[in-house]
Amino acid sequence: MSEKIPVKNVTPPGQVQTYDLYAKRDKIQTRSYQGFFRNVRLIGVGLLFLLYFGTAWLDWGGRQAVLFDLPARQFHIFSATFQPEDFFLLSFLLIICAFGLFFITVFAGRIWCGYTCPQTVWTWIFMWAEKVTEGERNARIKLDKQPMNANKLARRTAKHSIWLSVSVVTALTFVGYFTPIRELVPDTFTLQINGWTLFWVFFFTMATYINAGWLREQVCFYMCPYGRFQSVMFDKDTLIVAYDPRRGEQRGPRKKGVEPAAVGLGDCVDCNMCVQVCPTGIDIRDGLQYECIQCAACVDACDDIMDKMNYPRGLISYTTEHNLSGEKTQVIRPRLLGYGAALAIMIGLFIVTVTSLSEVSLDVQRDRNVLFREARGGDIENVYIVRIFNKAQQERTFDLSIEGHPELEMNLPDNRLTVEANGHLQLPVNVQLDPAFLESTNMPVNFRVTAEDDPEVTTLSESRFMGPNLR
Structure with a gap:
């Protein structure tokens, strides 16, 4: 029989601690x-x-310069018009953006987050609205502690009015890329907007208002995956915002002009300005943290204090872990070269793909109701639905032809088809063939369209011609 391992409770009485799984959020009030x-x-x-x-609001050739017209299934970007079959380009572009973000992160950390991320940009705008309506940091903290009164109600109303105004303008602009904005804005304010458009304007208004006004840094902490996986791309040569402990420690207050060595202190005067200006509320002096968005607010605040103390700038700065440890930073390194090479190749392929896109596209679908039928005179007949998409900015006339066998005939009054600018034409086409020339029960054929004014503007679509087994 095995012996039991003796267990002894060594927890001091009365010192048992419990922790909440969900900590209450501490509101961050930043200083200007x-x-x-x-x-x-x-x-x-x-x-x-x-x-x-x-x-x-830009016009281009009589229409909105950038418009994703979902009902018409056309996507206009300045002089280019894309059809649904070009949608793969969007996936291609998103992959390029992802690799671009990886490249930037390896080289300069979370620069994207600190300077160009929409969540960060709109949060700064909303923080500015707080400053204008409720005052500086100390005044806002004091206002939060006050009971509701006329002054507090007026300031809060003004703040939320600015927040909602910015949110509405943001939402209208976003929806305006999918619905012509010159019609959307007057329809909205005259209450003639349709239901679905109104829903999306309301949705993006609330998304902006809640994310930038209420959630703020919580989006970066808990909703954005980038802050979590960024550490996989970081190395000791990545540019980061960091505090130099070799120079700053020991911390402590002192009078202006006092040399740190004379009082046994480092350059850090422990003013906490770097914490008070941080939009995510962290203390950069605690080291590299995933909450840091590298906005460099702490760098500006610390440099200002160093100027006032007549100390050199750079106690908090953009640097690397190798620099902080006294080693040399390697700017060019395998990981950076790998991402850069992949990014360059994909951008090159994307440019080649876009520039080689034809100004016309052709889609041919066989009639699924009948595989084939016998026409008058004994010919075998197949029916096709032909769609021609003119991506040019002007009306064009195209010649429609069929390839695969010289005896194939299209039953059309005129194979010259005119399609309006950025428009499409759909029509049924009957194709006939004498059974004597039928090579198989499933014969490949190609439909081709060619612009009359430019023979180089041409494309084809593959299909099949079905017939009976005559053997």
Whole structure:
């Protein structure tokens, strides 16, 4: 019989601790600051806003420059028009964007998150609205603790009014890329908007309002997968925002102008400004953390304090782990070269694919109701549904022909077919063949369309001609 291992309870009485699985969120109130990286972000945000809100209003050849017309199944991007069969290009483009993000992450960490991510950009806008309506950080903290009164109600109403206004404009612009925006905006404010369009405007309004106004950093922590898998792409040569402990420790307050060595301290004056300006509420001095979005707010705040103390800048800076440990950073490394090479190849293939797209596409489907039938005179007849898509910006006339056997005949009054600009034409086509020339019960044939004004604008579609077994 085996002996039991003796177990002794060594927990001191009265010191048992319990932990909640779901911690209450601590509201983050950020302080305003100035600095180089803030100015870079403002310029970048201005350009992104101009691109996002301005592009929807551009005209190109009498229509909206960028319009994803889902009912018509046409996607207009300036002079190019794409059809549903070109949808693979979107998947191609998304893969390129993913590899571009991987490349940037290996080289410069979460620069995307800190400067161009929509969640970050709109969160900064909403934080600005808080500052304008409720005051600076200390004033907002004090306002949160106050009971509801006329002053608090007025400030909160003004803040949420700005939030909702920004959210509505954002939603209208987004939906305006799928519904002509010059019709959408007046229809919305005259209450003539249709139900589904109204639903999507409401949906994206609420998504913007909730994500940028209420959830904020919670989206980055718990909803965005990028913050979780970024560590797989990081190495010790990746550019990160980091605190230099060799220079900063020991921390401690001191008077302006006092040399740190004279009082046995490092350069960090323990002012907590880096924490107060952080939109995710972390202390960068605790080391690299997945919550850090590399917005460099702490860099600007710390540099400002260093200037006031007459200390050199760079206590918190963009650096690498190798630099922090006194080693040399390798900018060019195998992982970076691999992502760069893959990205360059895919961009090249994408450009070649887009530039080689024809201005006309052809879709041919056999009539599924009857495999074949006998026409007058004894010929074998097949019926096809032919769709011609004209992707050009002007009306075009195309010649329709069939290839596969010289005796194949199309029963059309005129094989010259005119298709409007960015339009399509669908028609049934009867094809006949004398049974004496039938090579098999399933004979390959090709339909071809060619533009009359430009023979190089041509394409074909493969199909089959069915007939009886005459052997």
